[in-house]
Amino acid sequence: MSEEKLMLKVEHMYKNFGITKALQDVSFGVRQGQILGLIGENGSGKSTVTSIIAALQSADSGTMYLEGEEYKPKNSVEAIEKGICMILQEKGTFDLLTVAKNIFVGKEELFVKHGFLDVKAMNREAQKALDAIHAENIRAEMPLAALNFEDRKLVEVARAMYSNPKILVVDETTTALNRNGRDILYEIMKEMKENDKSVIFISHDLDEIMSVCDTVTILRDGVYIDTIEKSDYAAPVLRKLMVGREVSDNYYRTDKESCKNPEVVLKMDHVSCKDVKDVSFELHKGEILGFGGLGDCGMHILGNVAFGLTDPDLGKVTAGDGTVIKDAHVAMQKKIAYISKNRDQETLMVSCSIKDNVCLASYDKIAKGPFVFKKDEEKFIEEHSKGLEIKMQNTDQYVMELSGGNKQKVALAKWLGFGADIFILDCPTRGIDIGVKSNIYQLMIELRKQGKSIIMISEEMAEVIGMSDRVIILKEGRISGEFKREEGVTELVLIDYMV
Amino acid sequence: MANEDTNKKKISFQVIFPFLGLILILLLFSILTGGKLFSASSLKSTMNDGIYILLGTIGFTLLSAMGQMDFSIGFNMGVSCAVCCLVANAVSIYASIPAAIATGLVIGCVNGVIVTKTRISPMIATMGMMFILQGGVLVILNGSVLQAPLTMMSLYTTPLKILLLAGGIVLGFVLLEKTKYGRISKAIGASPETVRQTGINANKYKLITYIIVGGICGILGFVSLARTGSATNSTGGTLLFNCMNATLLGGVPLTGGPTTKFRGALLGALTISFLVTGMTLMRISAQNQQLIKGIIFLIAVGICFDRKNLKVIK
Amino acid sequence: MKKRILSVLMGVTLVASMFAGCGSSENKTEASEDKAETATEDTAEDKTETTETTAAAGDFECKPYSIALPFPESGLTSFEIARSNFDLLESQTNGEIINAASDLTPDGVLSFVESQVAAGVSGLVICPPSDSVLPTVTQLCEEAGVYWGITLRSISDPEIKAMVEASPYYVGNCYEDEETAGYTCGKWMGDAGYKKIAIISQAKGDTTCDTREVGLGKACEELGIEIVGESRGHAQASDTTAATESFLAANPDLDAIFFVGSACTGAHEACIKAIQDAGRDDVKVVTIDFPDAMTEDFETGVLAYSYAQVCLTYDPYISIIKVVNAIQGTPIGDDGKFTSNTMAMYGIDSVEAAKEYQAIAGNPKYLFYDEEELKSFYKWENPDLNEQTLQEMIDSYKVTE
Numbered sequence A: 001m002s003e004e005k006l007m008l009k010v011e012h013m014y015k016n017f018g019i020t021k022a023l024q025d026v027s028f029g030v031r032q033g034q035i036l037g038l039i040g041e042n043g044s045g046k047s048t049v050t051s052i053i054a055a056l057q058s059a060d061s062g063t064m065y066l067e068g069e070e071y072k073p074k075n076s077v078e079a080i081e082k083g084i085c086m087i088l089q090e091k092g093t094f095d096l097l098t099v100a101k102n103i104f105v106g107k108e109e110l111f112v113k114h115g116f117l118d119v120k121a122m123n124r125e126a127q128k129a130l131d132a133i134h135a136e137n138i139r140a141e142m143p144l145a146a147l148n149f150e151d152r153k154l155v156e157v158a159r160a161m162y163s164n165p166k167i168l169v170v171d172e173t174t175t176a177l178n179r180n181g182r183d184i185l186y187e188i189m190k191e192m193k194e195n196d197k198s199v200i201f202i203s204h205d206l207d208e209i210m211s212v213c214d215t216v217t218i219l220r221d222g223v224y225i226d227t228i229e230k231s232d233y234a235a236p237v238l239r240k241l242m243v244g245r246e247v248s249d250n251y252y253r254t255d256k257e258s259c260k261n262p263e264v265v266l267k268m269d270h271v272s273c274k275d276v277k278d279v280s281f282e283l284h285k286g287e288i289l290g291f292g293g294l295g296d297c298g299m300h301i302l303g304n305v306a307f308g309l310t311d312p313d314l315g316k317v318t319a320g321d322g323t324v325i326k327d328a329h330v331a332m333q334k335k336i337a338y339i340s341k342n343r344d345q346e347t348l349m350v351s352c353s354i355k356d357n358v359c360l361a362s363y364d365k366i367a368k369g370p371f372v373f374k375k376d377e378e379k380f381i382e383e384h385s386k387g388l389e390i391k392m393q394n395t396d397q398y399v400m401e402l403s404g405g406n407k408q409k410v411a412l413a414k415w416l417g418f419g420a421d422i423f424i425l426d427c428p429t430r431g432i433d434i435g436v437k438s439n440i441y442q443l444m445i446e447l448r449k450q451g452k453s454i455i456m457i458s459e460e461m462a463e464v465i466g467m468s469d470r471v472i473i474l475k476e477g478r479i480s481g482e483f484k485r486e487e488g489v490t491e492l493v494l495i496d497y498m499v
Numbered sequence B: 001m002a003n004e005d006t007n008k009k010k011i012s013f014q015v016i017f018p019f020l021g022l023i024l025i026l027l028l029f030s031i032l033t034g035g036k037l038f039s040a041s042s043l044k045s046t047m048n049d050g051i052y053i054l055l056g057t058i059g060f061t062l063l064s065a066m067g068q069m070d071f072s073i074g075f076n077m078g079v080s081c082a083v084c085c086l087v088a089n090a091v092s093i094y095a096s097i098p099a100a101i102a103t104g105l106v107i108g109c110v111n112g113v114i115v116t117k118t119r120i121s122p123m124i125a126t127m128g129m130m131f132i133l134q135g136g137v138l139v140i141l142n143g144s145v146l147q148a149p150l151t152m153m154s155l156y157t158t159p160l161k162i163l164l165l166a167g168g169i170v171l172g173f174v175l176l177e178k179t180k181y182g183r184i185s186k187a188i189g190a191s192p193e194t195v196r197q198t199g200i201n202a203n204k205y206k207l208i209t210y211i212i213v214g215g216i217c218g219i220l221g222f223v224s225l226a227r228t229g230s231a232t233n234s235t236g237g238t239l240l241f242n243c244m245n246a247t248l249l250g251g252v253p254l255t256g257g258p259t260t261k262f263r264g265a266l267l268g269a270l271t272i273s274f275l276v277t278g279m280t281l282m283r284i285s286a287q288n289q290q291l292i293k294g295i296i297f298l299i300a301v302g303i304c305f306d307r308k309n310l311k312v313i314k
Numbered sequence C: 001m002k003k004r005i006l007s008v009l010m011g012v013t014l015v016a017s018m019f020a021g022c023g024s025s026e027n028k029t030e031a032s033e034d035k036a037e038t039a040t041e042d043t044a045e046d047k048t049e050t051t052e053t054t055a056a057a058g059d060f061e062c063k064p065y066s067i068a069l070p071f072p073e074s075g076l077t078s079f080e081i082a083r084s085n086f087d088l089l090e091s092q093t094n095g096e097i098i099n100a101a102s103d104l105t106p107d108g109v110l111s112f113v114e115s116q117v118a119a120g121v122s123g124l125v126i127c128p129p130s131d132s133v134l135p136t137v138t139q140l141c142e143e144a145g146v147y148w149g150i151t152l153r154s155i156s157d158p159e160i161k162a163m164v165e166a167s168p169y170y171v172g173n174c175y176e177d178e179e180t181a182g183y184t185c186g187k188w189m190g191d192a193g194y195k196k197i198a199i200i201s202q203a204k205g206d207t208t209c210d211t212r213e214v215g216l217g218k219a220c221e222e223l224g225i226e227i228v229g230e231s232r233g234h235a236q237a238s239d240t241t242a243a244t245e246s247f248l249a250a251n252p253d254l255d256a257i258f259f260v261g262s263a264c265t266g267a268h269e270a271c272i273k274a275i276q277d278a279g280r281d282d283v284k285v286v287t288i289d290f291p292d293a294m295t296e297d298f299e300t301g302v303l304a305y306s307y308a309q310v311c312l313t314y315d316p317y318i319s320i321i322k323v324v325n326a327i328q329g330t331p332i333g334d335d336g337k338f339t340s341n342t343m344a345m346y347g348i349d350s351v352e353a354a355k356e357y358q359a360i361a362g363n364p365k366y367l368f369y370d371e372e373e374l375k376s377f378y379k380w381e382n383p384d385l386n387e388q389t390l391q392e393m394i395d396s397y398k399v400t401e
Helices: A046-053 A076-081 A099-103 A119-132 A149-162 A179-194 A206-212 A235-243 A299-306 A328-333 A343-347 A354-366 A374-388 A404-418 A434-449 A461-467 A491-498 B002-032 B040-065 B073-090 B093-117 B122-140 B150-155 B158-178 B180-190 B192-196 B202-228 B239-249 B262-281 B286-304 C002-052 C054-059 C077-093 C106-119 C131-144 C158-165 C178-191 C207-223 C237-250 C267-277 C294-299 C314-327 C351-361 C371-375 C387-395
Strands: A006-017 A020-031 A035-039 A061-066 A084-087 A167-171 A198-202 A215-220 A223-229 A264-273 A276-284 A288-292 A314-319 A336-339 A422-426 A453-457 A470-475 A478-484 C065-069 C095-099 C123-126 C147-151 C170-176 C196-201 C226-232 C256-259 C284-288 C303-309 C339-343 C345-348
Touching: A006 A046, A020 A046, A020 A198, A035 A046, A035 A179, A035 A206, A046 A084, A046 A167, A046 A198, A076 A084, A084 A149, A099 A119, A099 A149, A119 A149, A149 A179, A167 A179, A179 A198, A206 A235, A215 A235, A223 A235, A235 A491, A264 A299, A264 A453, A276 A299, A276 A314, A276 A453, A276 A470, A276 A478, A288 A299, A288 A461, A299 A336, A299 A422, A299 A453, A328 A336, A336 A343, A336 A404, A343 A404, A343 B192, A354 A374, A354 A404, A354 B180, A374 A404, A374 A434, A404 A434, A434 A453, A434 A461, A453 A461, A461 A491, A470 A491, A478 A491, B002 B262, B002 B286, B040 B073, B040 B158, B040 B180, B040 B202, B040 B239, B040 B262, B040 C106, B073 B093, B073 B122, B073 B202, B073 B239, B093 B122, B093 B150, B093 B202, B150 B202, B150 C131, B158 B180, B158 B202, B158 B262, B180 B192, B180 B202, B192 B202, B202 C106, B202 C131, B239 B262, B239 B286, B262 B286, B262 C106, C065 C106, C065 C314, C077 C095, C077 C314, C077 C351, C077 C371, C095 C314, C106 C123, C106 C131, C123 C314, C131 C147, C131 C158, C147 C314, C170 C178, C170 C314, C178 C207, C178 C256, C178 C284, C178 C303, C178 C345, C196 C207, C196 C237, C207 C226, C226 C237, C237 C267, C256 C267, C267 C284, C267 C294, C294 C303, C294 C351, C314 C339, C339 C387, C345 C351
Parallel strands: A020 A223, A035 A198, A035 A215, A084 A167, A167 A198, A288 A453, A288 A470, A336 A422, A422 A453, C065 C095, C065 C123, C123 C147, C147 C170, C170 C339, C196 C226, C196 C256, C256 C284, C284 C303
Antiparallel strands: A006 A020, A006 A061, A215 A223, A264 A276, A264 A314, A470 A478, C303 C345
């Protein structure tokens, strides 16, 4: 260890987004010639810390050292100059430009001759960069739009590698790549390691992490948990460290009994659709049914299908009275409500006022004939949002100005006002701070008492266990386990069914 | 937080700007023309042109509220005018009114069906329709100008004009600001996916709006025939540009959503109408009129749109 | 809340102004009727006065006036010539001639008349796309007491013709005999031995071109010429290039391309260039209306014949002179009636003739009539002026003067 020099060191880093504490006193280091894996749940701060390293964001406090010298990048250009490159989780390319122009975006001046862009030279150089990462099948002069998603990611890789970085940050890139693409990336990482350079690798795939990385650092809720060397790898231990949070607060349900009402309100019958394979279940009145699994296990699509937004390829979804839920309109007639995981894009209109959002589902109730009067709208909101304690200036405030938790409350107010009996909540507490989380849990308990049914889809095992009458675990689109509340199942057990 | 405050200030300036623009133009021209702007004949001239601009802009705004657009409004008006003229000659001038409106409605309906049933973008679909109609006018008119019976012109009366203007304003306002239809239109503009996930059939609303806009074009086709007594292949040719200009001047975003306000459409239409009259009264030459319109247009777009959040054209 | 109050205020203002506008326009109708009556009386009186004071014609004091013309200045030489001539006319008769913007659509013409009347002009010259706008124009001008004439068109609908010609404010029209023009060119082509021609024209519905095509059709039938292609409504020179290329490609034995109406700036040159590029020196170009670069076009050897009014803007010029006479109280027509005149046209078929013509007409300062000659177009100076004598003067006009 002592003979290996530390390439990058992060010390006491803090970062807040509003109330959310994204990073709290995080410190770790990357050695030369090391591939460091960074793991943690969604929102654990791993993307935040890497984007601070690549200078896409700035930390609130904390210091970084690059090869022993203090490293304070002002912007990503400086970070790249200092040899730190990042391949982003999101798409970071421009569809309308050619591959070559994408690779040299921001660096066009390298190829300017007499005031003109020497496209040929640029293409030649870009092809070299592509060949260097063994992506010869991509031609530099092709428009990016002609490439598939994997190849576009490889273009980003080529762009990052062209600057010959000392540290390469790979953020969830492999999920976007196919086998060939992954191999290319692994090859690059290996080469970097051999050349005494460093890689920070972020992935959800534990197996991948364990096979690729020399060391793994685990973050959880913005806090550094532990660093484990390759020799000490053990999947269960890593998993436990990653997701195994103690249920310290008492904001989940305290009762231990599951719902015993036999009345079925929603039924899914041998449904297959995209990632979902042959799923059947029944939702009972007054029941909270939790769905858990990994991010890509198909549970999010399941919520979509249950609300009639996506037609199942096989099987059908029916309401309690046997009506087939064929579209969202029918679903709403059956008093079903759905809050998407992508709440800001799909359930809310963030550019609209709170009023517009809450009323959207209920104009049939609010309108007098074809007319809608402002005072009726006000009354309606008053009625349905008062229990929710939405923090707002007035109902004309734009939803985009609200915090995540308050947005979620607006989404709930919309469906409460509509008078739904069945709530399909996909990741209802995603990106929400603890205080509002417990509000939402209380509301769910309240709704359950009123005899409403809830399907809760969540990647957070703790809340699924803490809230549900019944938990169904999906693995690769199939139901891999079902547990009743009284069985007192633990996260560790569930994780075995998930992975 | 400070950021939000400045944002709000800017938004309120964007709201005020169209008012200021209109007031400024009215004041400027009434001073420069020595009050001529408000003379009877100049108001009459403004009103006659204003009917097209105002009604067209209202239609255009209904569409842009939901992020849709119709490039074929001008030639829809032309075709409606041509059909109106045929019927006026063949049957009677009174039968020509429903004929014109029906033509407009049918064309609007076809536009609506194309946009909602295929995945062709509104811009492309209606532009295609525009070319079809452009040819259609020539076919209907058999290539030449068609004249209506002279009695046709007796229908173009002041009460009719007032009915159209006042009716258009009242209906447009109520529709966009006071009905479920208006609320949902804006919601479609704000986030089509949200509307879908709220079980609302957005296509139904889009279709209705295309039909309404078609109907407006039909009415304008009739108005043009009643005013000029003739249908030509260039009838309605300037409608689209004027309406788009007015819509943008009024601060109505073409992507739609909650910032679509009826008053924007109204102010924009009034501004354009008075601007044209004012410039003619001032004897500003044709080239300079274009120049001034262009500059005002750019200023309006520059001020009225927060380009970070809104794209003027998708 | 302020916004709402403001918008309500705006609405109220608009509605109020509408009512005000309509209300007072009605009043005005009566008023202007009165005025029309007095105007006709005035004219009559004026006329007697002028005949009495012919000797003292030089002392005639012109009333100030303004006349609007729906052709914005386009930069073409013929428009520059028009401007030079207008300048002279303005200086002699104490007036102002305005090149105003106008769409040549029916709505556009009415908007032009309405807004110019609102701007307070005393005379108008219009170029109506169809006859049916004319009753409204007649009414608007009578209401406002504005004299008006038609340029480049004649009225074909008999009912409308009668209605318009009955108006004391209508001074008459100037027009080209379009059918004869079409026929003449057709005949020239037939005599030159052309058998297959293609035409480039305005979109169907343009009265001028439609009539020319009727004349052309007659000539074709007589002389056995076949029209093998047509292309219309060119908006830019590249349209003409494309049309020419396709004519050439489709017809290996094409004799000529005939421009029925001037399409757009540079159209003739684009056509000639396309023919040269294709190496088809057997194909000639014939045009109605002289190309701006006529001499050069003849020099290429491709342009064979061009037939036109002496100058495109001569016609509106005469129309304006008619309006001026009426405004000054001395309408050219006997008893204050309108006058209708056709414009002479002539053909050019050689480089020499083109050079001769362009030496004169290519000069933006060229005057149709010099200071002295122009005076004979003022009835207060030349009491013998009437429809017939005016026509004689027009017919005897030569560009070589």
